[in-house]
Amino acid sequence: MRSGTASRGRPADRLAKIVLAGIIPTFNEADSLPVLLERLHASMQQAGVSYEAVVVDDNSPDGTGDIAEGLASKLPVRVLHRAQKAGLASAVLDGMGLTSAELIGVMDADLSHPPEMVARLTDALENTSAQLAVGSRYVPGGGMEDWPLRRRIVSMVANWMTRLLTPVHDATSGFFVIRRSALEDVTLNPIGFKIGLEVMARANYDIYIEVPYIFTDRKHGHSKFGRREVAAFLKQLAILHWERIRRHKPWPRDAAQPRSAESSAASLSASSGSPNSGVLRR
Numbered sequence: 664m665r666s667g668t669a670s671r672g673r674p675a676d677r678l679a680k681i682v683l684a685g686i687i688p689t690f691n692e693a694d695s696l697p698v699l700l701e702r703l704h705a706s707m708q709q710a711g712v713s714y715e716a717v718v719v720d721d722n723s724p725d726g727t728g729d730i731a732e733g734l735a736s737k738l739p740v741r742v743l744h745r746a747q748k749a750g751l752a753s754a755v756l757d758g759m760g761l762t763s764a765e766l767i768g769v770m771d772a773d774l775s776h777p778p779e780m781v782a783r784l785t786d787a788l789e790n791t792s793a794q795l796a797v798g799s800r801y802v803p804g805g806g807m808e809d810w811p812l813r814r815r816i817v818s819m820v821a822n823w824m825t826r827l828l829t830p831v832h833d834a835t836s837g838f839f840v841i842r843r844s845a846l847e848d849v850t851l852n853p854i855g856f857k858i859g860l861e862v863m864a865r866a867n868y869d870i871y872i873e874v875p876y877i878f879t880d881r882k883h884g885h886s887k888f889g890r891r892e893v894a895a896f897l898k899q900l901a902i903l904h905w906e907r908i909r910r911h912k913p914w915p916r917d918a919a920q921p922r923s924a925e926s927s928a929a930s931l932s933a934s935s936g937s938p939n940s941g942v943l944r945r
């Protein structure tokens with residue numbers, strides 16, 4: 664067993680400037696992870712994005728960590744091995760700490776988040792002035808497939824409970840890409856499952872964009888979502904509400920809903936020549 668150790672992919676990959684890091688927390692995802700990494704690689708190559716996948720595995724009994732190591736010999740994958748199951752949010756934060764990429768993406772390993780969407784989220788950051796792009800089930804074009812009614816209701820209620828914390832419609836989405844600059848000097852609380860909400864509530868961004876996608880239920884492995892995660896979410900909500908009351912933070916703006924038609928045109932033409940553009944061409 665390895666604990667807290669990280670490995671790198673092929674030496675050649677280290678030479679390229681990595682624009683995007685995809686952080687992927689895993690616990691017992693042996694069947695899904697190879698498919699995910701292959702699909703992610705194909706779509707990143709097609710989009711021309713220099714990237715690395717950072718798999719953070721918690722010593723999965725099904726051997727996910729070793730499978731990830733095997734894939735790291737042929738794909739731009741780094742693996743962080745942690746000694747024991749320590750939670751999704753802390754896994755993501757540990758993964759973020761390993762990369763120096765300019766864009767940081769987060770996604771589940773169970774293929775509920777289509778790997779091809781990562782390029783679209785990245786594209787959304789390049790083509791708007793948003794600093795945060797969220798994969799969203801709750802904007803037109805988004806949705807869920809094969810998800811049990813009970814989980815849908817829990818998800819909708821949970822999203823409703825975030826209304827005072829963020830204008831993002833899918834605030835419980837764990838699928839997003841954010842600019843590193845929006846996370847600098849931001850302390851994120853490694854609590855529970857909802858690292859996306861933590862980022863939405865605390866990161867330094869003033870414009871976000873929600874990109875619709877269809878969430879599909881996992882086909883392999885088992886859910887790690889349970890009562891403990893619900894309790895952690897309620898605690899997280901209480902902390903975030905309390906902090907919002909204590910410290911006013913401006914409400915971010917949706918890039919898709921500009922303040923006026925004029926400002927929209929101005930922001931589009933500005934963004935095409937802004938330092939934010941051209942990220943994918945590096």
Ligand SMILES: Nc1nc2c(ncn2[C@@H]2O[C@H](COP(=O)(O)OP(=O)(O)OP(=O)(O)O)[C@@H](O)[C@H]2O)c(=O)[nH]1
Pocket residue numbers: 687688689690691692719720721748749750751754770771772773775880881885886887888
């Ligand atoms: N490293 C690490 N990863 C975790 C942990 N808990 C969950 N994950 C991973 O986090 C992602 C989300 O977990 P899921 O079990 O899919 O949770 P969910 O999406 O709410 O539930 P289902 O899709 O119904 O299974 C998956 O990639 C898991 O393998 C953990 O304690 N440590």
Ligand SMILES: [Mg+2]
Pocket residue numbers: 771773775881
């Ligand atoms: Mg899942």
